[in-house]
Amino acid sequence: MNRSILLVMAALLFVALGCNLDQFRGGSDDEVPTPVTDTANDADSDTTADADDGNDSDSTSSSSDGGSADVSMDKFDKIEMGMSYDAVKGIMGSDGNQTSMTKAGNREMASYEWKGEKFAAIRVRFNNDELSYKSQTGLTPANGSADISQAKFNRIEVGMSYDEVKDIIGSDGEMTSHSKFSTFESKSYRWKGSGYSNIFANFRDDKLQNKTQSNLK
Template sequence: MKNIKLKMTATVIGVITIVGLTGCAASKTADKPAPSKQYNYSQFTKIKVGMTYEETKKILGAGKKDSDKQGKISYKWKNDDYSFIDVTYSTSTNKAIEKMEYKLGDNKIKVSKNKYDKIKGKQNYDDIKELLGGDGTVSEENDTGTGTTDKEYIWGNDSDENGYISVSFTNGYASFKSGNYLK
C-alpha cells in the first residue's frame, strides 16, 4: 500500500513538473518579439522605375548589393522575417529598371479557384479587378524599354487560408497568372 502511494505521488509530481516546464517553454516563445519590419509596402510604393539609386536611398537607406552582372546592379533591403524590397538598376543609365517586393503587401481580397479559372488573358487590370472583387497589390514593376511598365499584382494573401492569385500584365493586358492554396 505504501509503495502504491509513493508511486502515485511520484507520478503526480512528474506530471506537475512536465506541465510546469511546458508552460515555461511556451511563455518564453510567447515573450519572443515578432521579427521587425524595417521596410514596408508603403515605402515600396514610393520607389519608382526610373529613379536613381541615390533617390531610392533617400527613401530606404543604403541597400545591400545583391548582384552585379550583364549591365545591371541589384540592391536588396531585407527584413528579419525574410520579406524584402529588391531594385535593379541599369549600369548605363543608373536608373531603376525593375522593382519587386516579397511578403510586404497584405491584400485582403478573397480569391478562389473559380475566380482563378475565369482569368483567360487579354483582360486589362480593370477587368481583373472587377472579376476578383477589388484592387490588387503591386508586387513587381519592370521597365519594358518602350516607355511602358509591365506590372505584376497579387490578390489575396499566401498566409490566408483562401490563398492568392498573381497576375502579370504586359502592355496593359493579363499575360500570365499563378495562384496557390485556392479552394
C-alpha cells in the same frame, strides 16, 4: 703499208691534240649545277601579341544577409521607374546591399536589396542609374482578406487589362514586381485570401499574360 702506219699515227696525234685543247679551254661545255642550300635566318625576331578575350564587360557581385532594413509596402509603392539609386535610398532611409554590378560598354547595371525581418525584402535594379526593376516579398501577412475563389479565377482570361481583373476580384492586387525596358512594361500582382489562398497575375503592357492560383475553393 707505210701509208697505213702514217694514217694511224695521224689519227692518234689528232686525238692527243683534241684532249690538250679541252684542258686549255678549262673543261667540257657541260656544267654540273651547283647545289642550292637554304640559308637559315640567324636574326631573332620578337613578336608581341595582345590577347583579347572578346569580352568588354567587367562584372563584380557581392551579397549581404542584411535583415535590419526598415521595409514596408508603403515604401515599395513610392519607388518609381526611372528613379536614381540616391532617390530610392532616400525613400528606404538607408543604403541597400549591392548584390550585383555589371559593366558592358557604356551600360552599367547594378542591383540592390533591403532585407527586413524574416522574409521581408525589397529588391531593385538600375540601368545607368535609372530604376528598371523592383520586386518585394514578405511585406504583408501571408494570410490575406481578398475575396477570391475558384469561380472568380475561372472568369479571368488572358488578354484582360488589370482593371478588368480587379473588377472581377473586387479589390486591388498587391504588386509583387514591376519592370520597364524601352517601351515594354511588365507588372505582377498577387491577391491573398483566407486559408493562404492566392491568385497571381502577370501583365505585359497592361495585358494579362498568365495567371496562377493556390488553395482556392
